[in-house]
Amino acid sequence: MKLLDKSFKPFAFMTIILVLISIPLFYFVVVYIYTVDADQSLKNNKLRIEDQLNHLYPQSKTAVLRIRLLNELDIGYKIISMDTFPAERGDRFYTAERFDQYSNSIRPYRYLETVIDIFDNEYLLKAEVDMEEYFDVIPYTTAVAGLFFFFILVGYYFINRFIAGRVWQPFYKTLDRLSRLQIHKGDALVPVDTDIEEFQQMNENLLFFTNRSQSAYNQQKEFTENASHELQTPLAVLQAKSDLLMQSDLSEAQYALLDQINLTIGRMNRLNKNLLLLTKIENKQFIPNERINLSDTIKETIDLYMVSFKERNLEVVDQVTPNITIQGNRALIETLINSLLTNSISHNIDGGSVIILLNEKNLIIKNTGISNDLGEDKIFKRFNKGAKNTDGSGLGLAICEEICNMHQMKITYRYFDQLHSFRISNIVKIS
Amino acid sequence: MKVLIIEDETNLATDIQSYFADSLIVCEIASNIRDASERISLYNYDCILLDLGLPDGSGFEILHELKTLKKTDSVIIISAKNSLDDKLKGLEIGADDYLTKPFHMAELAMRMMAVTRRKLFDGKNVVEAGGIELNLVHNTVKYQEEFVELTPREFRLLRFFLSSQSKVLSKTAIADHLLGDQVDFVDSDKLVYAHIKNLKKKLQQVNCPDYVKTIYGIGYKFSLE
Numbered sequence A: 001m002k003l004l005d006k007s008f009k010p011f012a013f014m015t016i017i018l019v020l021i022s023i024p025l026f027y028f029v030v031v032y033i034y035t036v037d038a039d040q041s042l043k044n045n046k047l048r049i050e051d052q053l054n055h056l057y058p059q060s061k062t063a064v065l066r067i068r069l070l071n072e073l074d075i076g077y078k079i080i081s082m083d084t085f086p087a088e089r090g091d092r093f094y095t096a097e098r099f100d101q102y103s104n105s106i107r108p109y110r111y112l113e114t115v116i117d118i119f120d121n122e123y124l125l126k127a128e129v130d131m132e133e134y135f136d137v138i139p140y141t142t143a144v145a146g147l148f149f150f151f152i153l154v155g156y157y158f159i160n161r162f163i164a165g166r167v168w169q170p171f172y173k174t175l176d177r178l179s180r181l182q183i184h185k186g187d188a189l190v191p192v193d194t195d196i197e198e199f200q201q202m203n204e205n206l207l208f209f210t211n212r213s214q215s216a217y218n219q220q221k222e223f224t225e226n227a228s229h230e231l232q233t234p235l236a237v238l239q240a241k242s243d244l245l246m247q248s249d250l251s252e253a254q255y256a257l258l259d260q261i262n263l264t265i266g267r268m269n270r271l272n273k274n275l276l277l278l279t280k281i282e283n284k285q286f287i288p289n290e291r292i293n294l295s296d297t298i299k300e301t302i303d304l305y306m307v308s309f310k311e312r313n314l315e316v317v318d319q320v321t322p323n324i325t326i327q328g329n330r331a332l333i334e335t336l337i338n339s340l341l342t343n344s345i346s347h348n349i350d351g352g353s354v355i356i357l358l359n360e361k362n363l364i365i366k367n368t369g370i371s372n373d374l375g376e377d378k379i380f381k382r383f384n385k386g387a388k389n390t391d392g393s394g395l396g397l398a399i400c401e402e403i404c405n406m407h408q409m410k411i412t413y414r415y416f417d418q419l420h421s422f423r424i425s426n427i428v429k430i431s
Numbered sequence B: 001m002k003v004l005i006i007e008d009e010t011n012l013a014t015d016i017q018s019y020f021a022d023s024l025i026v027c028e029i030a031s032n033i034r035d036a037s038e039r040i041s042l043y044n045y046d047c048i049l050l051d052l053g054l055p056d057g058s059g060f061e062i063l064h065e066l067k068t069l070k071k072t073d074s075v076i077i078i079s080a081k082n083s084l085d086d087k088l089k090g091l092e093i094g095a096d097d098y099l100t101k102p103f104h105m106a107e108l109a110m111r112m113m114a115v116t117r118r119k120l121f122d123g124k125n126v127v128e129a130g131g132i133e134l135n136l137v138h139n140t141v142k143y144q145e146e147f148v149e150l151t152p153r154e155f156r157l158l159r160f161f162l163s164s165q166s167k168v169l170s171k172t173a174i175a176d177h178l179l180g181d182q183v184d185f186v187d188s189d190k191l192v193y194a195h196i197k198n199l200k201k202k203l204q205q206v207n208c209p210d211y212v213k214t215i216y217g218i219g220y221k222f223s224l225e
Helices: A003-055 A060-073 A132-167 A169-180 A197-246 A252-282 A294-304 A306-311 A330-346 A396-406 B010-019 B033-042 B060-068 B084-093 B105-120 B152-163 B171-183 B188-205
Strands: A077-081 A092-100 A105-118 A121-130 A290-293 A315-320 A325-328 A353-358 A363-367 A410-416 A419-425 B002-006 B026-030 B047-051 B074-079 B097-100 B126-129 B132-135 B140-143 B146-148 B168-170 B212-215 B219-222
Touching (some): A003 A060, A003 A077, A003 A092, A003 A105, A003 A121, A105 A132, A132 A169, A197 B105, A197 B168, A252 B171, A290 A294, A294 A306, A294 A315, A294 A330, A294 A353, A306 B188, A325 A330, A330 A353, A330 A363, A396 A410, B002 B010, B010 B026, B010 B105, B026 B033, B033 B060, B047 B060, B047 B105, B060 B074, B060 B084, B084 B097, B097 B105, B105 B152, B105 B171, B132 B152, B152 B188, B152 B219, B168 B171, B171 B188, B171 B219, B188 B212
Parallel strands (some): A315 A353, B002 B026, B002 B047, B047 B074, B074 B097
Antiparallel strands (some): A077 A121, A105 A121, A290 A325, A353 A363, B140 B146, B168 B219, B212 B219
């Protein structure tokens, strides 16, 4: 989740909860207010009617006629003699619905039933107030309130996006620079200029850590290079002693031991060379500016290993499109092809097969082999060794990957149909 | 043949010295630039083995000095750095070859033979041993006036043997020599075996005695005895 969304989410949540609570609350409050209002006006009307009927006419007879008229007019007041409709004294308010013939609909009304005295006779007054108009107001008011809540939400969202976005801008800029920082290429972090104290502090810390990892990276590179070089001389001494010892009259068993020593020196030497090679590729000490006829290079390498193919009874299928020329570093491209081909031989089974395909875009080298899927994600890792690979340095494929990266090519591994398949894609043919 | 080894790792220098002790190669050792430049101003050497990283300076100084002294000593740089820049620089200033540490003594012997052959063989580019003649210019092989057809690798193998006669050559040394950087390969033993078998067969066809002896467990030896 994005930072700004994170701060927006609880606000949006709160607003929606408020809306949900406020709608019924609003409704009840409005209904209550209207009802109190209606009751008050009914009460006033009662007082007025009682007063008017008692004092407007001098005789009770006229008042009775007026009462009849009022009942016949049917304008919301019914005054009924207590003789026909006995009732207790006191005000009774209630809400009820009834059919209204003028509007031709069922409408809500507020009623007041109370007893009034007219010329010392008790009458029951039934007064009503039409609540329809009041109730009509409620949905509109609710809609307006809801709309405002929605505006608040939208408004906050945009304020959040733009104002807050501006406040956080140095943070996002720093983040962007940080994610594009390539320590191994020697990039240094350029801190974003900001007047916000927290960001300044963050910049300082980031600078400290990136610089430290930069120097750690450089030290590691230097260390690898120096260590490899320093190892060469003792290896040379070891080799010289072994060669010297070899000239003395030794038993067969002693020679066999010496042979093992020789092989081990050889392995150490290769490991060392490969480490150096990796470091050099990473240090960009090779310039990919030569024209290389990839087709010829592959053909020559296949020829070079013909003896080995025959030795292991390997069937070689090569479909190499001629004259694919690329731009690159010859020594590295040769190392790449060599490495992949020797892999396909040494990890093969006797009587197996090697398939080499080259077209304008891809180079695919497939071979049968002993082990199963070697895992496409870890096979190019340094010192990752295949199941039966005991003599290799564990760097061959790591070097292949680095060489491909350097030439803007992509190397992938797949195990399919019992074939280990290496594909180099993105080959750019030049004319 | 007189050789000057300029190398600060005395252990390595004395081993080289001992390795060639039974041959006609006489080695002297200098372990720093001062010592080395004194010697090269006083004596002439057939070959100088020059380490680049010396305690009192770079081996390149010796190369410059040889140039100013107008000396014609052959120089082989033996360096721990397998750096193309150093290689090119060395060869430009006047070195004849560049060998990266670690190396096999047989490889060193071969390189020494190659750079000094003019002097050793009186300007002839032919190496001879037990009736086998190797023409290094035309890359041809004759046994008692009869040509032997060899593949380039078999030729290199034979030349390697001839430059280290009576020495035991390990399989790894031979593999390294034949395959160079491509030796990063598990089957090199078999490859060496296959090439030696073929070479022996071809020499046998012209009735050449079997000079290449198998030393069980370790390698091969070219010997006229």
